Amino acid sequence: MLHELRTYTLTPGGTREYLRIYNEMGREVQTRLLGNLxxxxxxxxxxxxxxxxxxxxxxxxxxxxxxxQLMTDPVFMEFRKAVRPLMVQQxxxxFNPA
Known part of the structure; x- marks a missing residue:
């Protein structure tokens, strides 16, 4: 088992907007293609x-x-464009189990 911890730092106040866009555009395709969130x-x-x-x-x-697969999906690419202005750092x- 391998775990990936991804941390996105957003513009001040950007978390709510990112989540709105994520729930509208990104969540379904990301969980479908990446699997286990x-x-x-x-x-x-x-x-x-x-x-x-x-x-x-x-x-x-x-x-x-x-x-x-995710990086070639057109829906996910549109999502990434939509949230890019909110992103400061990724x-x-x-992690492997210990």
């Missing part, structure tokens, strides 16, 4: 204006294959 979180302390996605994959190869970390 374990959780989607917003921090209450520390760095704010962030969304934290935790994804689970069987292995690294599955992640690579699924992300490649971080991706991969």
């Amino acid at each position: 374990v959780t989607l979180l917003t921090p209450e302390s520390g760095d704010l204006n962030q969304l934290v996605f935790l994804w689970a994959f069987e292995n690294y190869e599955e992640r690579v294959r699924r992300r490649a 971080e991706s970390r991969l």
Whole structure:
């Protein structure tokens, strides 16, 4: 099992707008193509204006294959264009079970 923790830092106040667009345009295609969204979180302390996605994959190869499919999907590409002005930074970390 491989977990990916993706943290998106957004413009101040951008979290609500990102989630609105995500729920309208991105969530269905992303969960269909990537698979197991374990959780989607917003921090209450520390760095704010962030969304934290935790994804689970069987292995690294599955992640690579699924992300490649996602990056060629026209609906997801439109979603990315819509949220790009809200994005400040993206971080991706991969974790193996200990």
